[in-house]
Amino acid sequence: MxxxxxxxxxxVGRLPSLLIVLGCLGLALFVVPLAGLLGxxxxxxxxxxLTSDVVTDALRLSLIASVSATAISLVVGVPLAWLLARVEFxxxxxxxxxxxxxxxxxxxxxxxxLLFALGRRGLxxxxxxxxxxxxxxxxxxxxxxxxxxVAMPFLVITVEGALRNMDLRFEGAAxxxxxxxxxxxxxxxxxxxxxSLVAGLVLTWARAFGEFGxxxxxxxxLQGRTQTLPLAVFVALESExxxxxxxxxxxxxxxxxxxxxxxxxxxxxx
Amino acid sequence: xxxxVAPSGLEVDLxxxxxxxxxxxxxxxxxAGTTVALLGPNGAGKSTAVAAIAGLLPIDAGLITLxxxxxxxxRSDVFVPADERSVGVVFQDYLLFPHLSVLENVAFGLxxxxxxxxxxxxxxxxxxxxxxxGSLERRKPGDLSGGQAQRVALARAxxxxxxxxxxxxxxxxxxxxxxxxxxxxxxxHLDAFAGPRLLITHDPTEAFxxxxxIHVIENGAVTQSGTADDIRLRPRTQYAADLxxxxxxxxxxxxxxxxxxxxxxxxxxxxxxxxxxxxxxxTAISIHNDRIGGSPRNSWRTTVERVELLGTRVRLRTGQxxxxxxxxxxxxxxxxxxxxxxxxxxxxxxxxxxxxxDHVETGADxxxxxxxxxxxx
Numbered sequence: 001m002x003x004x005x006x007x008x009x010x011x012v013g014r015l016p017s018l019l020i021v022l023g024c025l026g027l028a029l030f031v032v033p034l035a036g037l038l039g040x041x042x043x044x045x046x047x048x049x050l051t052s053d054v055v056t057d058a059l060r061l062s063l064i065a066s067v068s069a070t071a072i073s074l075v076v077g078v079p080l081a082w083l084l085a086r087v088e089f090x091x092x093x094x095x096x097x098x099x100x101x102x103x104x105x106x107x108x109x110x111x112x113x114l115l116f117a118l119g120r121r122g123l124x125x126x127x128x129x130x131x132x133x134x135x136x137x138x139x140x141x142x143x144x145x146x147x148x149x150v151a152m153p154f155l156v157i158t159v160e161g162a163l164r165n166m167d168l169r170f171e172g173a174a175x176x177x178x179x180x181x182x183x184x185x186x187x188x189x190x191x192x193x194x195x196s197l198v199a200g201l202v203l204t205w206a207r208a209f210g211e212f213g214x215x216x217x218x219x220x221x222l223q224g225r226t227q228t229l230p231l232a233v234f235v236a237l238e239s240e241x242x243x244x245x246x247x248x249x250x251x252x253x254x255x256x257x258x259x260x261x262x263x264x265x266x267x268x269x270x
Numbered sequence: 271x272x273x274x275v276a277p278s279g280l281e282v283d284l285x286x287x288x289x290x291x292x293x294x295x296x297x298x299x300x301x302a303g304t305t306v307a308l309l310g311p312n313g314a315g316k317s318t319a320v321a322a323i324a325g326l327l328p329i330d331a332g333l334i335t336l337x338x339x340x341x342x343x344x345r346s347d348v349f350v351p352a353d354e355r356s357v358g359v360v361f362q363d364y365l366l367f368p369h370l371s372v373l374e375n376v377a378f379g380l381x382x383x384x385x386x387x388x389x390x391x392x393x394x395x396x397x398x399x400x401x402x403x404g405s406l407e408r409r410k411p412g413d414l415s416g417g418q419a420q421r422v423a424l425a426r427a428x429x430x431x432x433x434x435x436x437x438x439x440x441x442x443x444x445x446x447x448x449x450x451x452x453x454x455x456x457x458x459h460l461d462a463f464a465g466p467r468l469l470i471t472h473d474p475t476e477a478f479x480x481x482x483x484i485h486v487i488e489n490g491a492v493t494q495s496g497t498a499d500d501i502r503l504r505p506r507t508q509y510a511a512d513l514x515x516x517x518x519x520x521x522x523x524x525x526x527x528x529x530x531x532x533x534x535x536x537x538x539x540x541x542x543x544x545x546x547x548x549x550x551x552x553t554a555i556s557i558h559n560d561r562i563g564g565s566p567r568n569s570w571r572t573t574v575e576r577v578e579l580l581g582t583r584v585r586l587r588t589g590q591x592x593x594x595x596x597x598x599x600x601x602x603x604x605x606x607x608x609x610x611x612x613x614x615x616x617x618x619x620x621x622x623x624x625x626x627x628d629h630v631e632t633g634a635d636x637x638x639x640x641x642x643x644x645x646x647x
Contacts, residue, residue, distance in 0.1 A: 172326045173365040175352035177379035178430070187378070191369040 049246040058232035066208035069148040085163035111217025142219035151208035158200030162193035278302040284332035300466035307481025325352035358427035366411035373407040379430040532591040549624035552597035
C-alpha cells in the first residue's frame with residue numbers, strides 16, 4: 001500500500017512513527033517482565049509444584065477471599081455508589097474522598113489502620129471480640145476484610161460514574177408507568193448501568209485477587225488460613241524460587257483469562 | 271370537595287419556581303375528550319408543566335385535580351406521586367427503555383400494576399397490532415426507526431388506559447415526511463382517547479391541527495389562549511405573530527385611525543378607542559413603484575431592507591416608518607426589479623387590518639406589551 005492510499009484510508013494522514021515507537025516502548029514495560037517470568041518457568045516440574053499443599057491452600061484462599069470481597073462490595077458498595085451519585089448531603093465530597101482513599105493509600109497503611117480499628121485491642125475489634133469471640137486479625141475473615149477494603153473502591157467509583165451519567169428521565173418514565181422506587185431500581189436503573197456494574201465487579205475481583213500489602217499487615221501469613229497466592233509467592237521467593245515462579249504463572253494466567261473475557265462493551269463502560 | 275370541580279377532566283392552576291430567574295405560572299382546564307395544546311418556544315417551561323402534571327415534580331402553589339381527585343395541593347400537603355397517578359405520558363425523545371424489547375416496554379406499565387403476565391401480554395399485543403407494530407415486538411428500541419419508536423411510546427402510554435394523556439413534543443424527533451404521516455396517526459388516537467389530553471409542542475402546525483384549544487406559553491406564562499383561528503388571525507404577542515407569519519403592531523386608536531408612534535394607520539373600525547394591537551398578513555400588503563390613489567388605503571413610501579426568496583414567492587422586509595413583512599410572487603418582484611435598497615410605495619387596505627383591543631387578559635398582558643415593540647423577537 002502506498003503512503004498516499006494509507007493517508008486516504010485513515011483520513012488524517014500517515015500514522016506518526018514517533019507515536020508508534022513510544023507506544024511500543026510503553027508496551028515493552030509490560031511484556032518484558034512477563035517474558036522474564038516465562039523464561040524462568042520450570043515447565044517439567046510445574047504439575048508437581050502447582051499441586052503442593054502450599055499452592056493449593058493459597059489458591060483456595062485467594063479464590064475465597066477475592067470472590068467474597070467482590071460479593072460484599074456488590075451488596076454494600078452499590079448502595080454506597082447510589083447514595084453518592086443521587087443524594088445530596090453535607091460532606092459528600094469528603095465521603096467520596098474517604099471511599100476512594102484506598103486507591104491511592106499504600107495497602108500496608110490500610111492494613112495497619114485496619115489493625116488499629118479491628119485488632120484485638122482495636123477501637124471496634126475489642127468490643128466485637130468480647131461479645132462474639134471473633135478475632136479478625138490472623139483469620140480468613142481478616143483476609144476478606146482487608147481485601148474488600150482495598151478492592152471495593154473500584155466498584156464504587158465505576159458504578160457511581162454510571163449512575164451519574166444515566167439519563168434520570170428514564171426513571172421518571174418508569175414512575176409514570178406505575179413503578180415504585182424499588183421496581184425502578186430493579187427493572188430500569190440496574191439494567192441500564194449493567195455494563196458498568198459488570199466492569200466494576202471484574203476490576204474489583206482482579207484487584208482483590210492480587211491483594212498483598214493490607215492482607216499481610218492485617219491478617220498475617222499463615223498457610224491455609226491467611227496465606228493467599230501473592231503472600232505465598234513472597235515467601236517462596238526467599239527459599240524455593242521455582243515454587244514462586246509457578247505461583248506467579250498461575251496468577252498471570254487466571255488474571256489474563258478474566259480480563260480478556262471482559263468484552264469490549266464492558267471496557268467502554270468504565 | 272368544595273367549589274365547582276369538573277366531574278371529568280383536568281384542572282391545573284400551578285406555580286413552580288425553578289430558580290430565582292424562572293417561574294412557571296399555568297392555569298388550564300381540559301375537559302374529557304378535549305385536546306389542549308401548549309405551544310411555546312424552547313425554555314418556555316413546557317416540560318416543567320409535563321413533569322408537574324405527571325407527578326414527577328411537586329408544585330409550589332396552586333392545585334391540580336384530575337376527574338375531581340386532588341393530585342397536588344401544597345396548601346393541604348397533598349401530593350400523589352407519579353406511580354400512583356393514572357397519567358399516560360409520551361415523553362420527548364420517547365425514553366423507551368433501551369434494554370427491554372418493544373413488547374416488554376409496552377407491557378411495563380401493566381406488569382408494575384400487577385396485571386397477570388398472560389393478560390398483560392395479550393393486551394400489549396392487541397395495542398401493538400392496533401399501532402401496526404405487531405411484527406416488531408422482539409426488537410429493541412435501538413433497532414427501531416423514529417416513527418416506529420414514536421408509535422411504541424404511544425402504545426406504552428395508552429396500554430394502561432390512563433385517565434389523562436400527556437404528549438411532550440411527540441413528533442419533534444421525526445423527519446418531515448414521517449412527521450406528517452404520524453400526525454394523522456396521532457390525531458386518530460387522540461380522538462379515540464376519552465379523557466383529557468395535553469399536547470406540548472413548539473410546532474404551530476402540530477398545535478393548530480391537533481389542539482382544540484391552544485395556549486401560547488412564553489417565559490413561564492401563558493400569553494394567549496384560544497382556538498387555532500384566534501391565534502392565527504389575532505396573535506397577541508410577537509412570538510404568536512411570528513408563528514402565524516403575521517405583522518403585529520401596537521398603537522393607540524381614535525376615530526378610525528391608529529397612531530403607531532411613527533405612522534398613522536387607517537382602520538375599518540372607527541368605534542374602537544385606546545390601546546390596540548393590529549395584525550396585517552404579509553399577503554395583504556401590496557408594493558408599488560409609484561403612489562396609488564383612491565379607496566380607503568394606507569400608503570406610504572419606504573425602502574426595501576431585506577429580500578428573502580421562498581421558491582416562487584418572495585418575502586420582503588420594509589423599513590421606516592413602519593417595518594413590515596410583505597409577501598409577493600417572484601414574478602411581481604422581478605417585474606418591479608425590487609432589490610435591497612429599492613424605494614417603494616406600500617399599500618394596505620383598511621379592511622385588511624385586524625384590530626383587537628390591547629386589554630389586560632389572563633394577567634399575562636404585561637408580557638404581551640413587552641413583546642410588541644421589537645420588530646424581531
